[in-house]
Amino acid sequence: MDALELLTQRTSTPALRAPAPTADQVKLMLDAACRAPDHGTLRPYRFLVIEGEALNKLGQLYLRAGLMKDPEMDEAQQKKLQNMPLRAPMIIVIIAVKQEHPKVPEVEQLITAGCAAHAIVQSAFAQGLGAMWRTGAMTHDPVVREGLEIAENEEIVGFVYLGRSLMVRAAPEFDTATLTQSWG
Numbered sequence: 001m002d003a004l005e006l007l008t009q010r011t012s013t014p015a016l017r018a019p020a021p022t023a024d025q026v027k028l029m030l031d032a033a034c035r036a037p038d039h040g041t042l043r044p045y046r047f048l049v050i051e052g053e054a055l056n057k058l059g060q061l062y063l064r065a066g067l068m069k070d071p072e073m074d075e076a077q078q079k080k081l082q083n084m085p086l087r088a089p090m091i092i093v094i095i096a097v098k099q100e101h102p103k104v105p106e107v108e109q110l111i112t113a114g115c116a117a118h119a120i121v122q123s124a125f126a127q128g129l130g131a132m133w134r135t136g137a138m139t140h141d142p143v144v145r146e147g148l149e150i151a152e153n154e155e156i157v158g159f160v161y162l163g164r165s166l167m168v169r170a171a172p173e174f175d176t177a178t179l180t181q182s183w184g
């Protein structure tokens with residue numbers, strides 16, 4: 001795929017089906033993630049690849065987190081939480097690993113981790129895969145953080161859902177001039 005076509009035409013896919021990306025496709029996505037611009041080359045990120053039975057385990061973790069917050073949660077809501085990770089055959093969790101550094105503030109490290117997440121989404125699209133970057137209430141939940149073994153100095157930047165996309169949505173038209181001024 002032409003690089004500029006990727007950059008201007010990429011769209012997300014909420015509905016994703018099996019099969020999960022292959023090991024080679026995952027490697028390419030992680031190689032792309034590790035090319036994110038990175039002040040000080042700190043590599044302030046790490047990744048969890050979740051597929052197969054582990055998606056059910058993540059659903060159980062979401063349920064546990066939900067019930068901790070609301071023990072009276074009805075069955076429909078419980079099922080919804082449990083099924084959330086089953087919306088795709090694979091999830092890659094992008095975790096920002098914040099490091100003390102005299103020149104690179106935390107915010108820049110978070111941006112780098114965000115760029116890594118975007119590189120995963122883009123390289124999925126370039127390989128003909130569907131991808132959707134999701135966050136939501138579970139992202140910062142203490143039960144989920146503990147279950148995924150997220151350390152104190154780490155933040156979940158996103159859950160990128162990956163799989164086969166049944167339909168590629170066209171990129172919406174947008175006039176960048178509405179956001180741009182010439183200065184000086």
Ligand SMILES: Cc1cc2nc3c(=O)[nH]c(=O)nc-3n(C[C@H](O)[C@H](O)[C@H](O)COP(=O)(O)O)c2cc1C
Nearest residue numbers: 010011012013014132133134135136157158169171
């Ligand atoms: C940090 C971040 C978190 C997001 N979280 C969600 C989410 O929880 N649910 C959702 O529907 N979209 C979420 N999105 C937006 C989608 O990934 C996607 O970009 C959006 O649906 C627009 O589609 P497009 O990428 O095709 O323009 C998030 C995007 C970012 C960058």
